[in-house]
Amino acid sequence: MNDADPLKIGIAGLGTVGASTLRYLVDENARIAARSGRGLMVTAIVARDRAKDRGVDTSGMRWFDDPVAMAKDDGIDIYIELIGGADGVAKASVEAALSAGKPVITANKALLAHHGAALAKLAEDTPGASLHFEAAVAGGIPAVKALREGLAGNGVTRVSGILNGTCNYILTEMEETGAAFGDVLLDAQKLGYAETDPTADVGGFDAAHKLAIMAAIAFGRQIDFAGVEIEGIEAVSAEDIVAAADMGYRIRLIGMAERTTKGVSQRMRPCLTPTDSPLGAIEGVTNAVMLEGDAIGATVLTGPGAGGGPTASAVLADIVDVARGNTPPTFGIACADLSPAGDGVDTGDEGAFYLRVTLDDRPGTLAEIAAALGEEGVSIHRMRQHDHVGNAAPVTIVTHACELTAITKAKERIAALPASVAPPVSMRIVES
Numbered sequence: 056m057n058d059a060d061p062l063k064i065g066i067a068g069l070g071t072v073g074a075s076t077l078r079y080l081v082d083e084n085a086r087i088a089a090r091s092g093r094g095l096m097v098t099a100i101v102a103r104d105r106a107k108d109r110g111v112d113t114s115g116m117r118w119f120d121d122p123v124a125m126a127k128d129d130g131i132d133i134y135i136e137l138i139g140g141a142d143g144v145a146k147a148s149v150e151a152a153l154s155a156g157k158p159v160i161t162a163n164k165a166l167l168a169h170h171g172a173a174l175a176k177l178a179e180d181t182p183g184a185s186l187h188f189e190a191a192v193a194g195g196i197p198a199v200k201a202l203r204e205g206l207a208g209n210g211v212t213r214v215s216g217i218l219n220g221t222c223n224y225i226l227t228e229m230e231e232t233g234a235a236f237g238d239v240l241l242d243a244q245k246l247g248y249a250e251t252d253p254t255a256d257v258g259g260f261d262a263a264h265k266l267a268i269m270a271a272i273a274f275g276r277q278i279d280f281a282g283v284e285i286e287g288i289e290a291v292s293a294e295d296i297v298a299a300a301d302m303g304y305r306i307r308l309i310g311m312a313e314r315t316t317k318g319v320s321q322r323m324r325p326c327l328t329p330t331d332s333p334l335g336a337i338e339g340v341t342n343a344v345m346l347e348g349d350a351i352g353a354t355v356l357t358g359p360g361a362g363g364g365p366t367a368s369a370v371l372a373d374i375v376d377v378a379r380g381n382t383p384p385t386f387g388i389a390c391a392d393l394s395p396a397g398d399g400v401d402t403g404d405e406g407a408f409y410l411r412v413t414l415d416d417r418p419g420t421l422a423e424i425a426a427a428l429g430e431e432g433v434s435i436h437r438m439r440q441h442d443h444v445g446n447a448a449p450v451t452i453v454t455h456a457c458e459l460t461a462i463t464k465a466k467e468r469i470a471a472l473p474a475s476v477a478p479p480v481s482m483r484i485v486e487s
């Protein structure tokens with residue numbers, strides 16, 4: 056492509072994100088082009104249904120039926136993939152565009168989480184090609200740029216965040232209404248905040264895709280989605296939300312990738328965090344990303360993690376980057392310098408834990424619990440007994456820092472005690 060000519064853009068997918076991106080590129084063209092330092096022109100588009108109104112005049116644009124054909128076409132300089140899906144036509148078209156030496160912009164976190172390593176290598180090995188994905192992590196929040204460019208001089212120690220608006224909305228509603236997970240999910244589906252099949256969201260998988268992408272950049276290692284330990288919010292009970300609140304905590308689905316003494320751990324799971332902490336304060340569909348490094352200490356970015364406008368904002372930023380010739384290595388360093396993925400190594404997990412046990416209401420049972428915890432080297436920081444439900448006495452415990460393995464073993468011991476009338480529940484506490 057000739058830098059003096061307008062950048063010819065092809066957009067694949069004209070749904071929530073694609074149509075919004077297209078509208079900004081048409082309606083705000085002069086402003087965005089000025090920032091880019093060169094003209095920008097959408098020359099080609101592809102979606103399934105030609106008849107659908109996209110809210111913008113597309114008459115001057117070439118309509119393709121096949122994203123792969125558009126990706127390879129000489130009439131576009133840059134390919135924007137906003138179709139979705141880890142495989143299929145999204146993957147095939149991104150590969151085609153990269154192989155043809157074109158910059159590619161995508162919002163597709165599933166594609167990157169599963170195939171990011173191979174796509175980054177293809178981009179690096181092909182003159183002219185590059186891969187950009189600001190929109191794939193936390194929607195409108197510029198998390199990728201903050202991490203890859205803004206914190207480039209830091210030794211990153213931890214990346215954490217609330218990365219799925221649907222889950223945060225459900226947990227916030229459970230907190231505010233006292234309703235059970237299933238009831239709130241049904242309402243969220245009716246309101247359009249949750250998909251008909253909510254598994255990707257409430258199961259933690261969508262957020263885990265984003266965490267794996269951030270961890271690759273943060274720690275300069277091969278993207279390792281398989282190495283993310285994932286637990287969704289389906290088992291979070293209204294009871295735990297109340298017990299957590301009683302001790303000054305909120306339950307949030309927190310993704311955390313951190314350097315431990317054993318390696319890099321990546322975990323997506325419901326955690327307790329203080330109500331007034333940066334992540335605990337996040338309510339509703341809002342997302343938050345907390346980045347910690349040796350030089351900066353910590354910085355927190357919050358904002359909309361989804362939606363047409365916010366996600367288009369991130370896609371547009373990548374377009375401006377490409378137009379300016381700002382094409383850093385996909386994950387921040389050359390592919391050959393990325394350290395290998397963890398390959399299932401136990402990375403350890405040490406911290407304070409919340410534990411809820413339900414005991415038969417008779418003398419001496421608390422001592423049995425304390426003994427079971429002591430046997431596994433878990434010491435109690437705080438303990439609270441709640442109102443009896445029939446003959447069952449719920450007790451919540453906050454431990455001092457200990458290994459997850461110790462908590463797991465202590466729970467097994469407690470579950471086996473005659474005094475224990477329901478399986479114990481535990482969650483990690485994230486203090487900051």
Ligand SMILES: NC(=O)c1ccc[n+]([C@@H]2O[C@H](COP(=O)([O-])OP(=O)(O)OC[C@H]3O[C@@H](n4cnc5c(N)ncnc54)[C@H](OP(=O)(O)O)[C@@H]3O)[C@@H](O)[C@H]2O)c1
Binds near residue numbers: 070104144363366
């Ligand atoms: N929505 C968000 O808030 C958000 C936020 C961050 C990232 N993302 C990511 O952005 C991507 C797009 O999401 P979205 O919400 O915009 O999806 P969407 O609304 O479902 O739009 C998908 C688009 O792809 C088109 N499409 C599907 N299959 C196709 C095929 N085989 N050939 C050509 N076009 C095809 C559809 O065409 P028709 O319109 O004709 O059906 C539609 O325009 C996904 O990777 C998603 O994970 C979305």
